[in-house]
Amino acid sequence: xxxxxxxxxxxxxxxxxxxARRDREAEAGRDGKVVGYREGAFGFAFRIGLDLVIPLxxxxxxxxxxxxxxxxxxxxxxxxxxxxxxxxxMNVYRAVMGLGSAVGYRPAERREERPTRENGARPLDEx
Numbered sequence: 515x516x517x518x519x520x521x522x523x524x525x526x527x528x529x530x531x532x533x534a535r536r537d538r539e540a541e542a543g544r545d546g547k548v549v550g551y552r553e554g555a556f557g558f559a560f561r562i563g564l565d566l567v568i569p570l571x572x573x574x575x576x577x578x579x580x581x582x583x584x585x586x587x588x589x590x591x592x593x594x595x596x597x598x599x600x601x602x603x604m605n606v607y608r609a610v611m612g613l614g615s616a617v618g619y620r621p622a623e624r625r626e627e628r629p630t631r632e633n634g635a636r637p638l639d640e641x
Contacts, residue, residue, distance in 0.1 A: 565605035566606050573595055
């Protein structure tokens with residue numbers, strides 16, 4: 515039997531792996547970002563692809579089912595294809611512009627503080 519793979523070697527390997535994991539977690543905590551491929555360019559490209567394809571396939575599939583049920587081939591599938599394509603492009607636009615799940619096209623702005631008695635506003639009946 516060879517000397518490689520003794521319990522001491524495995525113990526030191528485990529210690530080195532633990533140290534590397536702690537260093538990686540500390541680095542992620544400093545930057546405020548998660549280290550990994552999911553947050554990189556590959557993950558973003560994968561998201562863009564899915565955001566474009568899934569509504570398109572869903573629209574075509576739903577149109578195909580509606581056409582089969584109503585006997586209107588291929589009109590519902592064509593209409594829902596274009597709706598799915600539009601929804602997919604909208605998803606890609608929102609992802610690229612960084613809008614996330616905010617309503618509308620602009621990033622959410624901070625609301626100004628509503629007037630109350632504490633900050634000097636008067637009730638309507640006092641005017």
